[in-house]
Amino acid sequence: MPIQPTSKIWHNGNLIPWEQATIHVMSHVVHYGSSVFEGIRCYAQPHGSAVFRLPEHMQRLIDSAKIYRMALPYSLDELCAAVVDVIEANGVAPCYIRPIVIRGYGEIGVSPKGSPIEVYVANFPWGKYMPGNDGVDVCISSWNRLAPNTMPALAKAGANYMNSQLIRMEADINGYAEGIALDVNGLVSEGSGENIFIVRNGVLYTPTLANSALSGITRDSVLTIARHLGLAVTEQAIPRELLYIADEVFFTGTAAEVTPIRSIDRIQIADGKPGEITKKIADEFFSIANGLKPDRFGWLTPVKVNAVEPVTA
Ligand SMILES: Cc1ncc(COP(=O)(O)O)c(C=O)c1O
Numbered sequence: 388m389p390i391q392p393t394s395k396i397w398h399n400g401n402l403i404p405w406e407q408a409t410i411h412v413m414s415h416v417v418h419y420g421s422s423v424f425e426g427i428r429c430y431a432q433p434h435g436s437a438v439f440r441l442p443e444h445m446q447r448l449i450d451s452a453k454i455y456r457m458a459l460p461y462s463l464d465e466l467c468a469a470v471v472d473v474i475e476a477n478g479v480a481p482c483y484i485r486p487i488v489i490r491g492y493g494e495i496g497v498s499p500k501g502s503p504i505e506v507y508v509a510n511f512p513w514g515k516y517m518p519g520n521d522g523v524d525v526c527i528s529s530w531n532r533l534a535p536n537t538m539p540a541l542a543k544a545g546a547n548y549m550n551s552q553l554i555r556m557e558a559d560i561n562g563y564a565e566g567i568a569l570d571v572n573g574l575v576s577e578g579s580g581e582n583i584f585i586v587r588n589g590v591l592y593t594p595t596l597a598n599s600a601l602s603g604i605t606r607d608s609v610l611t612i613a614r615h616l617g618l619a620v621t622e623q624a625i626p627r628e629l630l631y632i633a634d635e636v637f638f639t640g641t642a643a644e645v646t647p648i649r650s651i652d653r654i655q656i657a658d659g660k661p662g663e664i665t666k667k668i669a670d671e672f673f674s675i676a677n678g679l680k681p682d683r684f685g686w687l688t689p690v691k692v693n694a695v696e697p698v699t700a
Contacts, residue, residue, distance in 0.1 A: 420546030431694030522649030635662030
């Protein structure tokens, strides 16, 4: 989907014009993939708009930067304020928010020592990421997810998305909406940009973070909602074949939100329709995100922008 430009981008504490948020081709990040970033959604509310789980996303950004020894010159509160400032300056909601920390223009060579840390926050309109409402047809990727102690999977780093691109392109070329990657031990890990859940015999399963999966904020939201609904929930290693015989399978992510999976490798999941538990969780998720049910978990940060249209399931 083409990016729809807005007016301003937050850069190192200032709002600058969208078209001036450029970097030099010799910046460290261009050559060595040295960036960490976030993807956040701001949802329409009955009155105004609200960012979904803003502090949790910005804490993950801080954690990603810490893993890569990137000294961030801003506190959690300052980073959260930057997001609110840029959304309100642009007056665009609902929207997707992309904070990114890069190693900029300084020295050439792998060592990032002489390359300055630059922080940007952009926001722009963005609708659904996954097609349709009836569930998506996906495949198991021939690419594995990042092996432990190679590229840290808990850091949301730009470089990790080279692996994601391989998964996603292979799926596209073969006519699937997305690919599910296994970890190096052949256990289920995650999609190219989503965590994965299965339901079997009324129990909700998702892979552990030790299966090379990102600690998704939506994953955490779904686990919280499920526990609140009284469902049995387990984070555990999942063998590939359990996917095929599951009663329900769905993706979660800021982009994908809660997306049911209809088939995997052309094997239909149950009756091929979104399952009851998936629907219940998705309904709760969207109701809270869109302010239609009380924000009982404290997930919403209000912004002073009147939303144009809600993002719904
Ligand atoms: C590889 C990967 N896994 C999982 C997720 C889901 O994370 P979240 O729910 O925080 O968006 C994402 C999206 O950022 C991702 O890129």
